[in-house]
Amino acid sequence: MKGKADSVRLTAIRALDTVASGRGLPKDVLEQSAGDLEQRDRAFLMELVYGVLRYRDTLDWMLRAFLKKPSGLKPFTMNNLRLAIYQITHMRVPDWAAVNESVEIEKAFGKQALVVNGVLRQFLRDRHQLLIPSLQESPLQHIVISTSTPQWLIERWLRRFGATRTLSLAEANNITPTLTLRVNTIAATRDEIAGELDGLRIGYEHCRYSPHGIRLKEHVPMSALQPLTGRVYIQDEASQLVGFLLNPQEGDYCLDACSAPGGKATHMAALGGDRLQILAVDAGKNRVNRIIQNAQTLGITSITPVVADIRALPVQQREFDKILLDAPCSSLGVIRKNPDIKYRHSEASLKQLSQHQLTLLQAVSGHLKKGGLLVYSVCSTEPDEAEDVVKEFLTKNENFRIINNMDTLKKKYAIDLGDFNDHTQAPQGQTPVMVSSEGFYRAFPDVHQTDGFFFTVMTRL
Numbered sequence: 001m002k003g004k005a006d007s008v009r010l011t012a013i014r015a016l017d018t019v020a021s022g023r024g025l026p027k028d029v030l031e032q033s034a035g036d037l038e039q040r041d042r043a044f045l046m047e048l049v050y051g052v053l054r055y056r057d058t059l060d061w062m063l064r065a066f067l068k069k070p071s072g073l074k075p076f077t078m079n080n081l082r083l084a085i086y087q088i089t090h091m092r093v094p095d096w097a098a099v100n101e102s103v104e105i106e107k108a109f110g111k112q113a114l115v116v117n118g119v120l121r122q123f124l125r126d127r128h129q130l131l132i133p134s135l136q137e138s139p140l141q142h143i144v145i146s147t148s149t150p151q152w153l154i155e156r157w158l159r160r161f162g163a164t165r166t167l168s169l170a171e172a173n174n175i176t177p178t179l180t181l182r183v184n185t186i187a188a189t190r191d192e193i194a195g196e197l198d199g200l201r202i203g204y205e206h207c208r209y210s211p212h213g214i215r216l217k218e219h220v221p222m223s224a225l226q227p228l229t230g231r232v233y234i235q236d237e238a239s240q241l242v243g244f245l246l247n248p249q250e251g252d253y254c255l256d257a258c259s260a261p262g263g264k265a266t267h268m269a270a271l272g273g274d275r276l277q278i279l280a281v282d283a284g285k286n287r288v289n290r291i292i293q294n295a296q297t298l299g300i301t302s303i304t305p306v307v308a309d310i311r312a313l314p315v316q317q318r319e320f321d322k323i324l325l326d327a328p329c330s331s332l333g334v335i336r337k338n339p340d341i342k343y344r345h346s347e348a349s350l351k352q353l354s355q356h357q358l359t360l361l362q363a364v365s366g367h368l369k370k371g372g373l374l375v376y377s378v379c380s381t382e383p384d385e386a387e388d389v390v391k392e393f394l395t396k397n398e399n400f401r402i403i404n405n406m407d408t409l410k411k412k413y414a415i416d417l418g419d420f421n422d423h424t425q426a427p428q429g430q431t432p433v434m435v436s437s438e439g440f441y442r443a444f445p446d447v448h449q450t451d452g453f454f455f456t457v458m459t460r461l
Contacts, residue, residue: 006101008041009083010109012048016079019053019340026053026340039221051090052082054174054339057148059085062130066119077112080105084120095124139163143170152347153332156382165446169381172446173335173342178216179225180450181232182240182263184298185212185270188231196228208448209434210240211413212267215449230297235263236334238443238453242324242377243267244413245405245441245457250275252321257310257364260287262294262303264324269300279320281306281313311363319369327357329378329385333452336445350384357389365397368460374400377455386454387440399461402439417441 015033018024024032030049034042052059059082064070070078084102087093099120106113133141143154143163147170157166183190190206193214197204202220207213215237225232248254248268256265259280269278280295280303282288288305295303308314310325330345330353331338361376368374376393378385394400409415417434434448435441443453 006105008037008045009048009101010105012045012052012083013076013079013105015045015049016052016082017075019049020075020079026050026338039223043221047091048083048086050176050339051086052079055086055090055148056082056339056343057150058145059089059148061145062089062123062127063119065130066122066126073112073115074110077106077110077116080110080116081119084116085123088120088124089127099124135163135167139166143167147171147174148342149173150342153342153345156347168446169444172444174339175336175445176219177336177445177449178219179234180207180237180240181214181216181225181228182210182235182267183212183214184231184233184266186274186299190214193228193232200224200227207237207240209415209417210237210244211415213237213240230299233263233266233294233298235267236451236453238448238450239263239379240267241415241441241443241453242326242375242455243271244409244415245455246271246322246324246373246375247405247408247412248272248276248278248322252276253316253318254278254322255320255324255364255367256280257323257325257360258282258328259305259326260284260290262291264326265291265303266295266298266300268322268324269295269302270298272302274300274302276302278303279306279316280304281308281310283307283309310360313363313367316367319372320367321369321372323364323368323372323374324377325361325364325374326377327360327385327389329353329357329380330382331379332381333379333445333454335452337451350382354384354389357385358392361389361393362396365393365400365460370460372460373403373405374458374460375455376458377453379451379453381444381452386442387438390440390456390458394458400458401461403457403459404439405457406435 011033015029018029019026030046034045062085063081080102084098087098088095103113103117106116132145135142140154143166144151149170183193203217204214205217207215242264246268248271250273252272254268256278259265260282262280265278265280280291285307288307291305330350331341335342376390380386434443439456441455443450445452
């Protein structure tokens with residue numbers, strides 16, 4: 001090994017091996033792998049790992065033209081090749097450096113140095129011969145190959161959105177978003193936080209929909225936001241809207257059914273002036289500890305954390321005024337933050353998830369008082385986990401109905417989503433919108449610059 005850059009590349013390969021084997025999520029693996037790396041090397045490591053994950057299938061498509069038996073390579077060698085091709089095609093790394101460093105790493109830690117050298121040098125000579133089908137020629141193959149999105153998912157989107165819109169969504173999923181902050185209104189105002197960001201020389205803009213949201217205009221390390229600790233919480237804008245839809249009031253008795261890490265619960269608390277009672281339930285002790293830590297950091301006292309299976313929640317002394325079920329889901333709406341998600345799912349897994357989500361929704365609904373509000377949300381782009389779950393629930397529970405509380409959003413919080421038409425009736429290829437006539441809210445990364453998110457508000461009759 002020649003130097004620090006080689007060491008970072010080796011760390012990246014090993015991190016990719018760990019993620020591919022299912023032994024850890026990228027964020028956790030990187031946190032463990034980064035160790036005492038300086039900020040510049042840490043950023044380089046993240047770009048390498050997330051870049052390869054983001055374009056894994058595209059890189060493999062390129063490599064298949066120069067590999068006789070790609071399945072015969074060990075994961076270390078395959079990730080070494082992917083890393084080199086990614087550097088050549090997506091980073092400002094000299095071609096010779098990417099090749100030489102990959103060969104040296106393979107000599108020291110792999111067993112296929114001759115293969116790596118031969119494949120990469122042939123790639124440099126002949127890569128101009130790799131031609132992706134045009135969008136007009138084959139929309140499916142063009143989008144699948146160019147955006148590294150699984151074919152089954154692109155086929156779904158083509159049926160829903162058409163080729164142009166599908167390409168837009170798939171491309172947006174490959175753009176790493178900057179951080180979005182939610183101001184903790186118990187401790188500060190948005191103007192105060194904006195002033196501090198000015199002082200820190202961090203570019204930002206106010207979120208379009210959330211009156212408590214600030215979107216940074218540049219990628220910054222978490223350490224740069226240290227002066228704002230306790231007064232902001234990192235939370236996507238679409239996720240912030242859930243709290244407003246619940247409209248928590250002083251004295252409300254609320255349930256956050258799948259609460260960890262507590263972002264929505266702490267927002268509900270802040271909206272209620274921290275003068276309400278929120279039962280924050282999650283099944284894992286470590287996950288509940290994160291709720292406790294985040295509440296303490298934000299100075300929130302109205303949250304009672306509980307380790308429990310929401311399907312077997314003990315009967316409460318009284319029914320809840322407000323319930324949030326942010327259900328476990330595929331997370332296909334947050335691919336831009338976690339690119340490995342798109343390789344982890346299939347249509348079969350969506351079906352399994354939807355049945356679990358329906359079970360959870362049925363369970364929590366029994367704890368809502370008459371006239372109370374129940375918000376169901378998922379960070380998924382797929383109707384199987386969203387509209388379909390709610391429709392089936394309503395079919396089985398005639399004492400529940402969807403309500404439109406847009407007036408509350410406008411009058412109390414100055415949130416106006418009323419400029420949008422019905423996305424379910426938009427002609428194929430046109431831009432989808434936030435609110436449907438059925439009362440379903442949807443946000444997309446390519447249109448709203450948020451995570452892909454679904455939510456709806458129901459009440460018990």
